[in-house]
Amino acid sequence: MGENLARKIIGSHLVGGKMVPGEEIAIRIDQTLTQDATGTMAYLQFEAMGIPQVKTQVSVSYVDHNMLQTGFENADDHRFLQTFASKYGIYFSRPGNGICHQVHLERFSAPGMTLLGSDSHTPTSGGAGMLAIGAGGLDIAVAMGGGAFYLTMPKIVGVHLKGRLQPWVTAKDIILEMLRRLTVKGGVGKIFEYFGEGLQDLEVPARGTITNMGAELGATTCIFPSDANTRKYFRAQGREAAWQELQRDPDSTYDEMIELDLNALEPLIAKPSSPDNVVPLSEVEGTPVAQVCIGSCTNSSYMDLMLTATVLRGKTIAPEVSMTLTPGSKQVYTMIARNGALTDMIAAGARILESGCGPCIGMGQAPPTGAVSLRSFNRNFEGRSGTPGDQVYLCSPEVCAASALTGVITDPRKLGAYPKVELPEEYMLDDNMLLSPSKEPEKVAILRGPNIKPLPLAAAQPNTVRGEVLLKVGDNITTDHIMPAGAKILPLRSNVPAISEYVFTRVDPEFPKRAKEKGGGFVVGGENYGQGSSREHAALAPMYLGLRAVICKSIARIHYANLINFGIVPLTFADKADYDQIAQGDVLEIADIGGQLNRGKRVTLVNVTKGTEIALEHALTPRQVKIVLAGGLLNEIKQGA
Ligand code: MIC
């Protein structure tokens, strides 16, 4: 029997394990990407491995998150990243060149290849037929050194797109519909592979919007076939040589199937404060809006911005609305500048930001208190915008643009005929902000400013792990709760001692102090703990504060891997009801943790305070058991060396 596309690519890169859903496999990685907020750590880790040059076909270091230079920290990091890339054989995408996922799709994506990125939205390049997966920085460092990437073989879900999208209904609505149906944990352990007649209307950038937000589903990744539309995109990017046709075999099957009737789809919107809080736009139409932001790695393509310009042309945004625009890349920026679309948007009153993550990660543009902010982005977790108790809604650029004009949430279908934007025949090509690595690496000196602190390592697990429950939290805790970002905290990403002062402070400002006073301990959580971003600081900084294990109902994929990489044992309740048997402040003990982890899947926990025993489970492979017992992957690599 034939294979589906995802299995074909996994199969051609398989270096360990069997392609049975739920089993651990290892795959070869062709390309890596990092961004600055996760990159400095990834490169410090790579450096610690002592490998002179990266072994991947292509590795790219982007600067797009920490662009607000309010102090020396970010500028220091940029210089470190630039010199590091030059020395170790990595392309460097300079600040201003654009958001990593947008630029990677434009300039490096390649059908059939594997890409591992230290950012959860790495699946964007799946829009061009790549198997693109987000992971923690340490996994990227290992891949750059030529090591395999270990993951649980996902189930492959076929998403059949039937019919055609109606005017003003977009790729964003497709992914919002997926989130409405499946929720933020519906994609865990799955790859979504899109197929069907609906594909013909979806150009590669629109496909990128859909695969990008696969991260919000918790999916391992998402992928589209490489077809005539993909070829058109590669030709327009001057990269037809990198294109190849890639389809599933006609007789292939999927582990699960989803059908989506595009004819029936209408504009949707995610209400605060979760990307799966999706309702038909009609439910919130007329709500007053104070801020509209178009951009982020989800919707900042040339086509998105041209559509926005067409809607705004000759008009003025509503007096109550502050509108920002962020072109996803320098390519997009220069094209809209040359053809006058930028002028139309400036004239209409939009505030134009530099190409980068910007407001998406709380780097500026925090909305006013209690007011609605409408964004074409992918995440609206509470407080992420920088305003406590924020009211962030997620929707298509079409809805954003229409609402910016009226000042209330508006159905764009009321604007009349849909000004459909075609894919350009030729994108403007100039890679002058993408620096190639040095030809004389031995002569390159790495510049490190005072913001770059050495990487802390954990101690090996003691035989008996004992400590207090430092914090007990509920379901769907995001890595934004564990390790907040934003203009104040993000610049500390290269300085673990400093950034650890902010761990869990959104949930409980006393957490870091308590963790240090108690000499570490446990965190207890509900379902889908650690969803969202790939930031390994959400494991690294708690590790620094002495966290030894997390005990949850379930744990999100990337965070789970990051916990292991930094020596924190991820455990789940055998019976979820036992969540209620532990209170914050209880003293817990796991005796002979090494023996227990090695013997089987069960781990017995003693609640010393209550005098009870609780059955826990772990899903660690023997390889992962070794890593957590050693106190993390770097320790384990050093021991093995
Ligand atoms: C995000 O969108 O939360 C980020 C910032 O891009 C993160 C990475 C990070 O925290 O550095 C992500 O999605 O992985």
Ligand code: SF4
């Ligand atoms: Fe940047 Fe936002 Fe995309 Fe993360 S989700 S990579 S912060 S634009």
